[in-house]
Amino acid sequence: MIRKPKCLFLMFCFILLVLPVSGCDQRDALPETSVISGKVVVAEATEDKALGLAGVSLLVVDETSSHVETDAGGYFETTALSEAVIIPRKTGYRFLPEKQVVGEDQEFEFVAYPWAEPDFANWGTQFSFDGHLDLVVAIAFSADDRYIATGSNDRTIRIWRTDDGQLVRTMTGHTSAIKVIAFSPQGHYLASGARDGKIKIWDWQTGLEVKTLKGHTNLLTDLAWSPDGTKLASSGWDCEVRIWDFATGNELKSFTNENWVRAVAWSPDSKFLFSGGDDLSLRVWQVDQGELSAEFETRDKIMSLSAAPKGSLVAMASKSGALEVLNFETGERTFLEEYQGEAAILSWSFDAHYLASAGTDRVIQVWDWDKQELVQSINTENYIFALDWGRESHLLASGGYKGIIDLWSAESGENALKIAGHTSAIKALAWSPQGDYLASGGEDRIIRIWDLDARKEKFQLLPGHSGPMEDLAWSPDGSYLASCGHDLLVRVWNVTEGEYLGAFT
Structure with a gap:
C-alpha cells in the first residue's frame, strides 16, 4: 500500500517533464x-x-x-x-x-x-436615420405633436419627426437601459428614467442634459409631470414614490409602499397623485399635505395608470388583463373587457374622448369613453411596451419588441406611419434632401436606393463594402452619397449618374 502512491507520484512528475517536449504546450505563438x-x-x-x-x-x-x-x-x-x-x-x-x-x-x-473630392464642409448627419439597437420601451409625443421621443434598452433617447419619421436627434448619457420618458407639459423639457434609478432632465431641442435627479435605488417604472409643469413624480422597484421640484431638482415628498410601485399619474389640477403597483390598491396622495387621501382596493396588481386630462377619472390596467375606470371623487367604478393576456399599458387621448390599452396579446384596444364601447381592436403583430396619444390629435403612437414605432389613426384604426429602421440587418438609412429617395445599407454590404413615390428599389450602388455598413450621408444638394463600414473605408458615389467616385480612410 505504501509503494503504490510513490509510483503514482513518480509517473506524475514524468508526465510534467514530457508535456513541453511533446508539443502539448498551449501557449500561442507570437504573430510574425x-x-x-x-x-x-x-x-x-x-x-x-x-x-x-x-x-x-x-x-x-x-x-x-x-x-x-x-x-x-x-x-x-x-x-x-x-x-x-x-x-x-x-x-x-x-x-x-x-x-x-x-x-x-x-x-x-x-x-x-x-480625383476632385466633393466639398464635405457642409455635409452633416441631419439626414441620417439610425434606429435603436434594442427594444423600444418608452414613447412620448411632444407638446405640438410634431415630434416623438423614444427610449430604449440601448441606453439612448431618439427624437423623430412625426410627418416623415426622420431622426432628428440622439441623446446619450444614461449608463443603463432607459425605461420611461415624459415630455414636460410646456414641451421644452424631456424627463427620462433608467434601470439604475437615475432620472435625467433634457433640453431635448438642443440635446443637452439639464440635471440629474438621484434618489431611487432601483429600476424606474414611471415618470409623470404635474399638469402645471412645476413638479415631476417618479416610481420604482425600490417601493418609493417621489415628487421632485423641477426648478431646483430637490425632492419635495416621498411616499413609501410595501411592494413595487409600477405607475403614477396626476389629477388635472395637480393637487392629487395616484399610485399603484403590487400592493393591490390604488392610492390617492394629497401632494401639498404629503399624506394619503384615499385608498381603493383592487383585485390584482396594477400594471399601468392613466388619469384623464379633465374630470376625475383614473384608468387602471391589472396583471390579470382587467381594465377598470375609477371616478375617485364618487368612488364609482366601471369595468371594461378583459384581455386574454396581461394588460401592460394605458393612455387617454388629449380630450379624454378615447382610452387606449395594450397587452401581451399584441392587440391595441381603443375605447370611446363617451359611448363606453370598444371602437378599434388593432392587431399590431408586435408586443407593445409603450403607448402615447398626440397632444392635439387622435393619433396614437406605439413602440414594441421588434424595435418598430407605429402611428395609428383612432378613427379608422389604420397604420398612418411605420418607422421601421430598427432591424439588425439594416444598419443605416438616409433620406435624400429633396425627400424623393431613401438610401439603405447594412449587413448585406449593399447600398440600395429606393424610389418612395414608386415604392420600389430604383438601383443599387456597387461595388459594395467588404464588411457590414454603419452609416450613410447625402450631400446637401442630393448629388452625392457617402457610406462607411467595417472595412475601414468611406465610399462616395455620384447618385445622379450612378457613378462610383472612390474611397478614402
Whole structure:
C-alpha cells in the first residue's frame, strides 16, 4: 500500500517533464512581423517612367496600427504583421487597389488617380436615420405633436419627426437601459428614467442634459409631470414614490409602499397623485399635505395608470388583463373587457374622448369613453411596451419588441406611419434632401436606393463594402452619397449618374 502512491507520484512528475517536449504546450505563438515596402505611382505616368507620388499616408491596420508616408520618389518601407491591411490616403487622389493585405507578399504597389473630392464642409448627419439597437420601451409625443421621443434598452433617447419619421436627434448619457420618458407639459423639457434609478432632465431641442435627479435605488417604472409643469413624480422597484421640484431638482415628498410601485399619474389640477403597483390598491396622495387621501382596493396588481386630462377619472390596467375606470371623487367604478393576456399599458387621448390599452396579446384596444364601447381592436403583430396619444390629435403612437414605432389613426384604426429602421440587418438609412429617395445599407454590404413615390428599389450602388455598413450621408444638394463600414473605408458615389467616385480612410 505504501509503494503504490510513490509510483503514482513518480509517473506524475514524468508526465510534467514530457508535456513541453511533446508539443502539448498551449501557449500561442507570437504573430510574425516582417519588413514590407512598395511604391505609389501616378496613373498618368508612362511605363518607362513610373512617376512616384510623395506624401501619401499609408495606414497599416493590425494589432497596434500605425502609418507611414511615401518619400519624394513615392517609396515607403515599414514593418507589419502578416495579416495587416494597408490603406493609402492622400487628398485629391483615389487609389487602386483601395487596400491590400500583407499575407506572404513584401512588395506592394498602388496606382493613384487624380480625383476632385466633393466639398464635405457642409455635409452633416441631419439626414441620417439610425434606429435603436434594442427594444423600444418608452414613447412620448411632444407638446405640438410634431415630434416623438423614444427610449430604449440601448441606453439612448431618439427624437423623430412625426410627418416623415426622420431622426432628428440622439441623446446619450444614461449608463443603463432607459425605461420611461415624459415630455414636460410646456414641451421644452424631456424627463427620462433608467434601470439604475437615475432620472435625467433634457433640453431635448438642443440635446443637452439639464440635471440629474438621484434618489431611487432601483429600476424606474414611471415618470409623470404635474399638469402645471412645476413638479415631476417618479416610481420604482425600490417601493418609493417621489415628487421632485423641477426648478431646483430637490425632492419635495416621498411616499413609501410595501411592494413595487409600477405607475403614477396626476389629477388635472395637480393637487392629487395616484399610485399603484403590487400592493393591490390604488392610492390617492394629497401632494401639498404629503399624506394619503384615499385608498381603493383592487383585485390584482396594477400594471399601468392613466388619469384623464379633465374630470376625475383614473384608468387602471391589472396583471390579470382587467381594465377598470375609477371616478375617485364618487368612488364609482366601471369595468371594461378583459384581455386574454396581461394588460401592460394605458393612455387617454388629449380630450379624454378615447382610452387606449395594450397587452401581451399584441392587440391595441381603443375605447370611446363617451359611448363606453370598444371602437378599434388593432392587431399590431408586435408586443407593445409603450403607448402615447398626440397632444392635439387622435393619433396614437406605439413602440414594441421588434424595435418598430407605429402611428395609428383612432378613427379608422389604420397604420398612418411605420418607422421601421430598427432591424439588425439594416444598419443605416438616409433620406435624400429633396425627400424623393431613401438610401439603405447594412449587413448585406449593399447600398440600395429606393424610389418612395414608386415604392420600389430604383438601383443599387456597387461595388459594395467588404464588411457590414454603419452609416450613410447625402450631400446637401442630393448629388452625392457617402457610406462607411467595417472595412475601414468611406465610399462616395455620384447618385445622379450612378457613378462610383472612390474611397478614402
